[in-house]
Amino acid sequence: MSRIAKRLKELDKKLFDKEKSYSLDEAVANIAKFPKVKFDETVELHFHLNMDKKTADQLVRGTVSLPHGLGKKVRIAAFCKGEFEQKAKAAGADFVGAQELIDKVAQGFLDFDVVVATPDMMKDLSKLGKILGPRGLMPTPKAGTVTNDVEKAINEVKAGKIEFKSDKQFGIHVGIGKASFPKEKILDNAKFLIEAISHAKPNNVKGEFFKSLFITTTMGPSLRVAL
Secondary structure: OHHHHHHHHHOOOOOOOOOOEEOHHHHHHHHOOOOOOOOOOEEEEEEEEOOOHHHOOOOOEEEEEOOOOOOOOOOEEEEOOOHHHHHHHHHOOOEEEOHHHHHHHHOOOOOOOEEEEOHHHHHHHHHHHHHHHHHOOOOOOOOOOEOOOHHHHHHHHHHOEEEEEOOOOOEEEEEEEEOOOOHHHHHHHHHHHHHHHHHOOOOOOOOOOEEEEEEEEOOOOOEEEOO
């Protein structure tokens, strides 16, 4: 927190005003002018959805292919066997296996960002639910990560496909790229994500779906985006 406070003191009031709502274009332009740190920060969008307890059982979830990716290597673990194992390796999965990979994860191995699995592996993979679930790593058919077409799933993830999911406070928090990205790429990725989440609005949610939206970087302050 002290590092963030120090950076806030260095910011021009025009770049950061916690009382102001910025257009998406202005917000992206401003975060590019924030004081730099020693690593390439992730640019993040934080949504607060206009939902109430009556819709608490409705999970807002979906996927979107960001046109410019995330700017980082995504490590993929593929749980499959037989011919699918060879296809996963050919597609570039970082870790491929069946029971031996499940056992390895059960022992604490978690050096991956996305999990892809064939349907026949889900019964055994469900044993890792308490490990993968809280970390958002459990594959699902809806996200396209439980499939026999492992090549397609792996290629989509590597090309920039990400999953978004609301939490218990009706928030969605997603990285959309790196601070080193040109403004246009961050804008494109942000617009694709906003549109995808808009389309995931439950039918029984009335009025505006987005209660608030903020954009920030890993070590930077949050700017409120006018919707």
